[in-house]
Amino acid sequence: MNRHTWIALGSGVIFGLGLAISQMIDPEKVLAFLDVAGHWDPSLAFVMIGALLVMGIAWRLQTRSVPVDAHARKLSIPGHGIDRSLVIGALVFGVGWGLVGYCPGPAIASLALFSLEAFVFVAAMLAGMQLFHYRRGTSAS
Amino acid sequence: MTDFTPWSALLGGGLIGLASGILLLLSGRVAGVSGIAGGLLRPEPGTVGWRPAFLLGLVIGVWVFGALGGDLDSIRITAGWPTLVIGGLLVGFGTQLGGGCTSGHGVCGISRFSARSIAATVLFMTSAGVTVYVARHVLGGGA
Numbered sequence: 001m002n003r004h005t006w007i008a009l010g011s012g013v014i015f016g017l018g019l020a021i022s023q024m025i026d027p028e029k030v031l032a033f034l035d036v037a038g039h040w041d042p043s044l045a046f047v048m049i050g051a052l053l054v055m056g057i058a059w060r061l062q063t064r065s066v067p068v069d070a071h072a073r074k075l076s077i078p079g080h081g082i083d084r085s086l087v088i089g090a091l092v093f094g095v096g097w098g099l100v101g102y103c104p105g106p107a108i109a110s111l112a113l114f115s116l117e118a119f120v121f122v123a124a125m126l127a128g129m130q131l132f133h134y135r136r137g138t139s140a141s
Numbered sequence: 142m143t144d145f146t147p148w149s150a151l152l153g154g155g156l157i158g159l160a161s162g163i164l165l166l167l168s169g170r171v172a173g174v175s176g177i178a179g180g181l182l183r184p185e186p187g188t189v190g191w192r193p194a195f196l197l198g199l200v201i202g203v204w205v206f207g208a209l210g211g212d213l214d215s216i217r218i219t220a221g222w223p224t225l226v227i228g229g230l231l232v233g234f235g236t237q238l239g240g241g242c243t244s245g246h247g248v249c250g251i252s253r254f255s256a257r258s259i260a261a262t263v264l265f266m267t268s269a270g271v272t273v274y275v276a277r278h279v280l281g282g283g284a
Contacts, residue, residue: 001190007167008191012198013205015160015172015244020206022153023146026216032143034266034273041143043150048247050154051161055252058162082260089239090246094265096231098272100220103243104236105174107229108196110218112203117218121229128233129179 016109022047025110027101034098096128161249164195173245174199175236239265 023029024047032041097103102110102121110118161172168191181192207213220228236242239261241250246265250258 001194004168005190005194008164008170008195009198009201011160011164011172012195013160013202014156014163014198015195016199016202017206018153018156018160018202019199020153020203020211020213021156022150023143024153025203026143027218027220028216029143031273034269035277036270037274037278039142041145043143043146046147046150047154047157050151050156051158051248052154052252054155054158055161055165055248058158058165059253061162062165082257086239086257086261087264089235089237090261090264091235091268092231093235093239093242094268094270095272096228096233096235097243097265098269099224099231099276100218100228102218102228102232103174104178104232105199105242105244107232108174108178109199109203110216112200112207113213113216115218117220117222117225120222121218121220121225124226124229125233126178126182128230128235129175129237130182130233131230132234132237133179133183 015105016112018051019106019109022050024106025113030101030103030106031098034101157244157248158252161244165249171245171249173241173249175233175242176240176245179237235265 019025022044024044029041030044032039033044093103100121104125107118107122107125111122164170164172170191172195174196177192177195181196203213218225232242240246241258241261243262243265246255246258246261251262
């Protein structure tokens, strides 16, 4: 394992710990946040605030340094504006998130619970990702 | 019903930000989970090892929480199998089409004031909220 694999592992462990402490790995907690018209639990807005504060500092530090991993391609995230793909993709993702209460990070972290439901959801999620890349692959050729 | 837990939420969020910051500053990578998982399915040279390492880390992080005395037993995934499968497919497909999820757009993108990420986050939060509203209050059941 090279250095960047260890960094990724360490980052993942801290990320997973954060997901557990904030209860984002509990679908009921997430759905209670999304259920504004019910017994609304605004807790997860504080997860966002905490993460944004720390990550905002990281971006400020980053502009003064150069990416370390030679394999990491340029950091700039695609700059093609707010296009159709972004809008439709985000809306579709939101429906799935609202149905179950899991977005990708908590879903993968929840595999730690050894629950059959978590495995079913992650398998379907990976299949959905594969479906997208398969479709794009065939339409591009 | 769940309890309002602002402090643990803030702490957990801070750790998520710290983890994303470490990956950015030490490896020059953006911690978008849907991007990391999606890339796992179509490996490119030089990008293979770190992706499974990060995803494995997520799982280990939850175990660490349990080992430290955190409560994992009360977590229940209540959705039935058809809902799990449909929801999973939509989350997988949607995040790839939209180029990110709660971590990539919501945390890494918004914190650098990306207009795309702000738009995506508003849209997926809204559609998730509408979905929960329809499922719980229109179709009923309170589930």
